[in-house]
Amino acid sequence: MPADSFIDDDPHADIRDAVRALCAQYPAEYWRDLDRASAYPEAFVRELTESGFLSVLIPEEYGGAGLGVAAATAILEEIQKSGGNSSACHAQMYIMGSLLRHGSEAQKQAYLPRIASGELRLQAFGVTEPTSGTDTTRIRTQAVRDGDAYVVNGQKVWTSRAEHSDLMLLLARTTPRDKVEKRHQGLSVFLVDMRQALGNGLTIRPIEAMINHATTEVFFDDLRIPADSLIGEEGKGFRYILDGMNAERILIASECIGDARWFIKKATDYANERQVFGRPIGQNQGIQFPIAKAYAATEAADLMVRQAAALFDAGRPCGPQANMAKMLASEASWQAADVCLQTHGGFGFATEYDVERKFRETRLYQVAPISTNLILSHIAEHVLGLPRSY
Numbered sequence: 001m002p003a004d005s006f007i008d009d010d011p012h013a014d015i016r017d018a019v020r021a022l023c024a025q026y027p028a029e030y031w032r033d034l035d036r037a038s039a040y041p042e043a044f045v046r047e048l049t050e051s052g053f054l055s056v057l058i059p060e061e062y063g064g065a066g067l068g069v070a071a072a073t074a075i076l077e078e079i080q081k082s083g084g085n086s087s088a089c090h091a092q093m094y095i096m097g098s099l100l101r102h103g104s105e106a107q108k109q110a111y112l113p114r115i116a117s118g119e120l121r122l123q124a125f126g127v128t129e130p131t132s133g134t135d136t137t138r139i140r141t142q143a144v145r146d147g148d149a150y151v152v153n154g155q156k157v158w159t160s161r162a163e164h165s166d167l168m169l170l171l172a173r174t175t176p177r178d179k180v181e182k183r184h185q186g187l188s189v190f191l192v193d194m195r196q197a198l199g200n201g202l203t204i205r206p207i208e209a210m211i212n213h214a215t216t217e218v219f220f221d222d223l224r225i226p227a228d229s230l231i232g233e234e235g236k237g238f239r240y241i242l243d244g245m246n247a248e249r250i251l252i253a254s255e256c257i258g259d260a261r262w263f264i265k266k267a268t269d270y271a272n273e274r275q276v277f278g279r280p281i282g283q284n285q286g287i288q289f290p291i292a293k294a295y296a297a298t299e300a301a302d303l304m305v306r307q308a309a310a311l312f313d314a315g316r317p318c319g320p321q322a323n324m325a326k327m328l329a330s331e332a333s334w335q336a337a338d339v340c341l342q343t344h345g346g347f348g349f350a351t352e353y354d355v356e357r358k359f360r361e362t363r364l365y366q367v368a369p370i371s372t373n374l375i376l377s378h379i380a381e382h383v384l385g386l387p388r389s390y
């Protein structure tokens with residue numbers, strides 16, 4: 001059965017083959033054991049970095065491969081399709097973009113080659129806060145200029161991979177919300193060197209969660225960071241973060257496509273093998289049709305992911321397509337997950353089949369990094385011209 005797309009002139013076939021070969025060394029038991037121990041896939045992330053896959057979006061002049069988002073989607077899809085979980089390291093691909101697009105030449109020279117080589121990890125992205133939720137302009141973490149430093153106070157939540165990253169891209173308020181004309185003004189982006197900050201005003205506390213995601217709470221208590229940690233201009237950080245969101249949406253969507261393909265293959269294999277009432281369960285249309293529907297939904301979502309990536313790489317506007325790709329792909333992966341679990345009956349609940357682990361993991365994508373409702377309101381307002389709802 002075609003676990004892959006029907007699109008057979010894939011320009012990234014070589015990349016896919018190479019990622020598949022790498023992932024074959026990290027089989028289901030590897031991910032299962034990590035999940036049980038809530039441990040970070042250190043060896044996998046190191047090898048992915050050393051093989052150059054995590055730096056495909058970094059331009060060649062800074063030590064990366066200088067490829068486009070379409071190439072990056074091929075990498076992430078293959079990781080998920082192999083049964084792995086690239087959320088341990090995917091953020092480096094897209095948050096690096098803020099530094100690349102808005103950082104000074106000195107910042108780019110100082111960090112990008114070392115990120116590309118794996119000497120430094122930029123895996124942590126501190127945006128979400130406990131009290132503001134999706135309403136990012138209401139974040140309370142503030143950075144106040146004091147001589148040649150900024151002093152940071154506040155708290156982030158769900159800052160994934162903070163314990164496994166050297167650097168964090170941090171969004172903080174530099175001008176209070178009631179002192180700016182528009183609510184998105186007065187926010188700034190900083191590149192925080194967490195190696196220096198830890199224990200000097202920065203505290204990281206792991207959050208126990210439904211999935212093995214290395215996610216944390218981060219506390220800033222009079223943390224002093226050098227003034228040159230600021231990326232771009234003070235007060236324009238919200239726009240810089242928004243700039244990176246299309247790439248983020250497209251890359252996450254490709255992970256969902258990879259998950260969906262894993263679930264569909266797993267369900268199909270099991271439906272062919274499992275004998276009940278003296279015949280394979282897959283002979284029943286009640287088992288076949290839901291798998292076929294999930295397959296069709298995945299193919300349709302994949303086309304949207306590919307279109308969004310092509311527009312992005314051509315430098316054309318792609319906000320609606322990136323958002324729709326993320327929504328449709330996360331729904332397709334959840335549909336495939338549910339069908340796969342149902343196809344497995346009771347065995348779907350046994351950890352050794354990996355279905356329940358991937359089921360938990362893929363559910364995240366309808367909530368983070370942006371929840372489906374917010375995508376729908378984006379489409380309603382910006383594509384259909386309906387009134388703003390919030």
Ligand SMILES: Cc1cc2nc3c(=O)[nH]c(=O)nc-3n(C[C@H](O)[C@H](O)[C@H](O)COP(=O)(O)OP(=O)(O)OC[C@H]3O[C@@H](n4cnc5c(N)ncnc54)[C@H](O)[C@@H]3O)c2cc1C
Binds near residue numbers: 389
């Ligand atoms: C495992 C995990 C990892 C994460 N990693 C990171 C990370 O690395 N960095 C980071 O900054 N954040 C991270 N997040 C946070 C994630 O981006 C947020 O959880 C997500 O954006 C939703 O925000 P919230 O949880 O505050 O939900 P809320 O904003 O409180 O929303 C709750 C619910 O209400 C709905 N809702 C809210 N407002 C509206 C509205 N106007 N109309 C309709 N519905 C609405 C939402 O869609 C959602 O379903 C992570 C979260 C998780 C669970």
